Amino acid sequence: SGPLVSAVGRLLAHADTLRRLGVQANADTPEDAARARRFGAAGIGLCRTEHMFLGPRRALVERLILAQGEQEVGAVLEELLPLQRADFIGVLAAMDGLPVTIRLIDPPLHEFLPPLEELLGAETARERALLAAVRRMHESNPMLGLRGVRLGLAIPGLFAMQVRAIGEAAAIRVRDGGTPRPEIMIPLVGDVRELALVRAESERVLAGIDDAPPIPIGTMIEVPRAALTAGDIAGQAEFFSFGTNDLTQMTWGFSRDDVEASFLPQYLRLGVFETSPFETIDRRGIGRLIELAVKEGRGARPGLRIGVCGEHGGDPDSVWFFHDADLDYVSCSPYRVPVARLEAGRAALPRR
Numbered sequence: 104s105g106p107l108v109s110a111v112g113r114l115l116a117h118a119d120t121l122r123r124l125g126v127q128a129n130a131d132t133p134e135d136a137a138r139a140r141r142f143g144a145a146g147i148g149l150c151r152t153e154h155m156f157l158g159p160r161r162a163l164v165e166r167l168i169l170a171q172g173e174q175e176v177g178a179v180l181e182e183l184l185p186l187q188r189a190d191f192i193g194v195l196a197a198m199d200g201l202p203v204t205i206r207l208i209d210p211p212l213h214e215f216l217p218p219l220e221e222l223l224g225a226e227t228a229r230e231r232a233l234l235a236a237v238r239r240m241h242e243s244n245p246m247l248g249l250r251g252v253r254l255g256l257a258i259p260g261l262f263a264m265q266v267r268a269i270g271e272a273a274a275i276r277v278r279d280g281g282t283p284r285p286e287i288m289i290p291l292v293g294d295v296r297e298l299a300l301v302r303a304e305s306e307r308v309l310a311g312i313d314d315a316p317p318i319p320i321g322t323m324i325e326v327p328r329a330a331l332t333a334g335d336i337a338g339q340a341e342f343f344s345f346g347t348n349d350l351t352q353m354t355w356g357f358s359r360d361d362v363e364a365s366f367l368p369q370y371l372r373l374g375v376f377e378t379s380p381f382e383t384i385d386r387r388g389i390g391r392l393i394e395l396a397v398k399e400g401r402g403a404r405p406g407l408r409i410g411v412c413g414e415h416g417g418d419p420d421s422v423w424f425f426h427d428a429d430l431d432y433v434s435c436s437p438y439r440v441p442v443a444r445l446e447a448g449r450a451a452l453p454r455r
């Protein structure tokens with residue numbers, strides 16, 4: 104009702120005056136970005152670009168899978184470029200004036216390849232070729248497989264196409280009188296050399312685009328090894344964002360997609376877990392990796408901007424942890440933005 108809504112609004116506005124943590128949202132579409140803004144998000148902390156390759160663009164993804172040699176790959180990427188440019192113009196316009204952290208494609212292959220069952224009755228030559236490709240690319244552990252930066256380095260031109268689309272979208276927004284603030288984020292980095300390669304190529308691409316504003320390049324910290332080598336990685340990153348979903352999965356060594364339907368309920372009953380480690384930050388586990396990465400990252404690069412964009416970014420208890428760990432911002436689903444604002448304010452109050 105009206106009075107309740109305005110009371111909550113006043114409470115959140117008060118929390119905003121107290122809190123030190125910034126609150127952004129995870130959003131991939133202009134609609135989600137607009138919703139996030141209405142809930143008070145100060146930007147997009149995670150725009151997952153793999154979602155942009157589903158739906159009607161599956162046909163292009165299939166062509167990419169079937170492409171033989173760099174020339175054919177290049178031809179598909181040429182077709183993807185204007186589509187991606189339009190995607191980024193949309194989110195940058197919806198978040199005009201605020202940062203938009205665009206993460207380069209990070210698809211677990213099993214979510215992108217056509218399901219094997221669908222192809223088993225393959226009849227046409229194209230279906231048979233697809234079946235062979237899907238069999239060839241099959242992985243036993245797709246979440247530990249050819250994802251993120253690994254895919255970007257394995258398919259030459261893929262990340263460069265996205266970086267070009269981001270740079271060109273920003274330039275178009277500038278010419279239209281907007282204030283685009285894109286940032287580029289590299290997923291699943293485990294070693295500084297992966298990041299250095301992508302960064303060098305991205306800078307080459309961006310240098311050739313007129314009118315684009317400066318675009319910071321940073322990295323997800325979501326592989327335990329990235330947290331352990333954060334000092335090295337900071338040398339190549341203008342910002343860090345903790346991906347606590349993968350960091351939890353890889354630190355515990357269990358699958359984020361399976362645990363709920365598997366042993367998690369029993370662990371909660373037995374008291375091994377008080378809450379799911381995928382919901383509430385595990386202070387003895389990934390919490391220590393985060394503290395280490397903050398210390399070593401800022402030791403190597405003073406003032407390094409650090410956020411979080413995993414599910415924990417909108418969990419009340421975890422928000423307190425991120426405040427204490429001296430992060431700069433949390434990013435969560437648009438609907439959790441108000442809770443994150445409130446808890447970030449409460450966490451900043453003096454404690455008994």
Ligand code: PEP
Nearest residue numbers: 325346347348349412413
């Ligand atoms: C994460 O791993 O926490 C993350 C934000 O990335 P994704 O959920 O897309 O793997």
Ligand code: MG
Nearest residue numbers: 325346348349
């Ligand atoms: Mg991740």
